[in-house]
Amino acid sequence: MQASPEQSLAAPLSDRVREALAVTLRGCDELIPQDDWVKKLQKSQATGKPLRIKLGLDPTAPDIHLGHTVVLNKMxxxxxxxxxxxxxxGDFTSMIGDPSGRNTTRPPLTAEQIKQNAETYYKQASLVLDPAKTEIRYNSEWSDPLGARGMIQLAAKYTVARMMERNDFHQRFTAGTSIAVHEFLYPLMQGYDSVALQSDLELGGTDQKFNLLMGRHLQQEYGQEPQCILTMPLLEGLDGVDKMSKSKNNYVGISEDANTMFAKVLSISDELMWKWFTLLSFQSEAAITALKAEVQAGRNPKDAKVMLAKEITTRFHNAAAADAAEQDFINRSKGGIPDEIAEVNLPLAEGGGAQGIAVLLKMANLAASTSEGNRLIDGGGVRVDGSVVSDKGLKLAAGTYVLQVGKRKFARVTLA
Incomplete structure (x- = not known):
């Protein structure tokens, strides 16, 4: 357990430094070293010079999800x-491929893939950060000019033995799984970013700790005051088990529509909700503690979850969209019809006859096939104008109908 700053530093903390430290520590996993960060905060207050706080993201995918925003919120x-x-x-480091947490070599991205992904990255991050106060950099600025000579000189500043202390490298070596030499370059290049930017604090997930410490080491090697590092917990996804990831399909994308975002947040467990509050909400810790006490005293936990869903949806859309998403969720939960649903015009059967319900589900993209449509009907998951369909032989004549599959899939179908 880290000593309090008052115990380890002679000078008492000002209210401003105390507040900054509390903001830094909220929800974090580790702040290394805490005493050094307090000294940096004190120096910043004394000189009026802001500290330089760095977050690096490799554009390995075009979209950012709520898991990414844990560190963005802290920023x-x-x-x-x-x-x-x-x-x-990290347009340069993306071409190497981050080996963090990997048991196989990560395929590097092409320059074109990186460019396409980077185009949307900052636009999405600006939904959290203040664009007017954010310095945007690309690590190719200093990595490309480094050249072969500079790369060799950089590699000389770290040993293979130290590199092999990293968990994923050690595990792969012990298991006889291949490790490509270029993978050793990734933490070196990420660390060199801190040298180039002269950062005071670098943020990352807990899986980035080795790379963040590399930045401290290299800054000392280059005669700079070493950065502090702040690791944030990895956010569990909707399943409450695995790290939020698009590949696990347990994510909430920040560019998703308001209704989907709201409904996804409401789907998390009551237990996971409190961790999401700490890491994703901008409410004060005192307010969250008070809300948790109300729930423990008998208040419906769904009330708290709705508050979280509305806050997140408002941040990435607006308050009106969040209110509409809440109403849409209520309508769906009651079997009601949302205000905005897909409008589909479909033909009647050959000769102008009525069309079978399973065929209509497929044609309206509510089922992948007629056989799936029949299975959905058997399961009681299909409604027409709010009434459950129990007869797979149902046929609809000319007219307009609202077809519903489950709680979330709707289409207003006009047959003619």
Whole structure:
């Protein structure tokens, strides 16, 4: 357990430094070393010079999800205290491929893939960060000019033995799984980013700790004051088990429509909700503690979950969209019809006859096939104008109908 700053530092903390430290520590996994960060905060207050806070993201996919925003939220909180936030796009390091947590070599991205992904990255991150106060950088700025000679000189500043202390490298070596030499370059290049940017604090997930410590080491090697590092917990996804990931399909994308975003947040467990509050909400810790006490005293936990869903949806859309999403969810939960649904015009059967319900489900993209449509009907998951369909032989004549599959899939079908 880390000693309190008052115990380890002679000078008492000002209210401003105390507040900044509390903001830094909220929800974090580790702050290393805490005493050094307090000294940096004190120096910043004394000189009026903002600290340089770095977050690097490799554009390995075009979309950002709520898991990514855990560190972005922390950046925004520190940004609001007046410090300089550096949003670093790892266009160079993406071509190497981050081996963190991998048991196989990560395929590097092409330059074209990186460019396409990077185009949307900052636009999405700006939904959290203040664009007017954010420094945007690309690590190809200093990595490309480094060249072969510079790369060799950089590699000389770290040993293979130290590199093999990294868990994923050690495990792969022990298991006889191949490790490509270029994978050793990734933590070196990420660490060199901190040298180039002269960062005071670098943020990352707990899986990035080795790479973040590399930045401290290399800054010392290059005669700079070493950065502090702040690791944030990895956010469990909708399943409450695995790290949020698009590949696990347990994610909430920040560019998803408001109704989907709201409904996804409401689907998490009551237990996971409180961790999401700590890591994703901008409410004060006192407010969250009070809300949790109300729930423990008997208040419906769904009330708290709705508050979280509305806050997140408002942040990435607006308050009106969040209100509409809440009403849409209520309508769906009651079997009601949302205000906005897909309008589909479909033909009648050959000769102008009525069309079978399973065929209509397929034609309206509510089922992948007629056989799946029949299975959905057997399961009681299909409604026409709010009434459950129990007869697979049902046929609909000319007219307009609202078809519903489950709680979330609707289409207003006009047959003619």
């Amino acid at each position: 925004r909180q520190l940004q609001d205290l007046g410090h300089t936030v550096i949003f670093l796009i």
